[in-house]
Amino acid sequence: MHRFTRFTAAAATALALGLVAPSAFAQGAMPAKTGQSAGGPVLTDSKGMTLYVFDRDSGGKSACNGQCAANWPPLMAPAGAKAMGDYSVVTRDDGSMQWAYKGKPLYGWAKDGKPGDTTGDGVNNVWHVARP
Numbered sequence: 001m002h003r004f005t006r007f008t009a010a011a012a013t014a015l016a017l018g019l020v021a022p023s024a025f026a027q028g029a030m031p032a033k034t035g036q037s038a039g040g041p042v043l044t045d046s047k048g049m050t051l052y053v054f055d056r057d058s059g060g061k062s063a064c065n066g067q068c069a070a071n072w073p074p075l076m077a078p079a080g081a082k083a084m085g086d087y088s089v090v091t092r093d094d095g096s097m098q099w100a101y102k103g104k105p106l107y108g109w110a111k112d113g114k115p116g117d118t119t120g121d122g123v124n125n126v127w128h129v130a131r132p
Contacts, residue, residue, distance in 0.1 A: 031075060031087050031099040032106065034132045037118045043101060043130040045075060045108060048115030053104040055126040062105040065093050072120070072127070074098040075106040101130055 032051055035044035043051040052072065056063040064072050077089045077097040088100045098105050109120030109127070121129045 030084065031077065031081075032101065032130070035115060037116050037129065039118060039121070039129065041132055042118065043106065043132055044115065049108055049112055050116070050118050050120070051075060051101075051106045051130040052109055052120050052127050053101070053130050054107065055128070057105050060088070060090050060100060060103050060105075062090060062092050062098055064105075064107065069107075071110050072107040073110065075108065104130070106130055 032043040032045060033048075034041050035048055035050070036042070037050060045051060054062075054064050054072070062074065064074070074092065074096075075098060077099045079097065081089050081097055081099070083089060086102050088103065089097050090100045090105050092098050100106060107127075109123075111119050118129050120127050
C-alpha cells in the first residue's frame with residue numbers, strides 16, 4: 001500500500017512540475033514489443049504476432065490500402081495516440097491512425113498463424129519483418 005501511495009505522489013509531483021505529459025500515463029505501454037523468430041529478434045504486436053514494413057511506404061505515409069490492408073492489417077493507433085520513443089503515428093488515407101517505427105508504418109500479415117511466424121518476410125521483395 002505504501003509503495004503505491006509513493007508512486008502516486010511521485011507521479012502527481014512529476015505532472016505538476018511538467019516533467020512528464022499527462023498522456024505519458026494515459027497511453028500506457030509501447031505499441032510493439034520485441035519477440036523472437038527463427039531469424040532473430042522482430043517487432044511484434046500485443047499478441048506476439050510479427051510486424052512488417054513495406055518498401056513502398058515513404059515520407060511517413062502508408063501506401064497499403066484496400067485489399068493490401070486486408071492482407072497486411074495496419075497496426076492501428078487509438079485516437080489521440082502520441083509519438084513515444086522510436087514510435088510515431090501516421091494518418092492513413094481513410095483518416096485512421098497507424099503506428100510507425102522509425103518512420104516506417106507497421107503491419108501484420110494475414111497468413112502468419114502463430115507468434116514467431118515470419119511467412120510475410122520477403123513477399124514480392126517489398127515486405128520485410130520489422131526489426132528492433
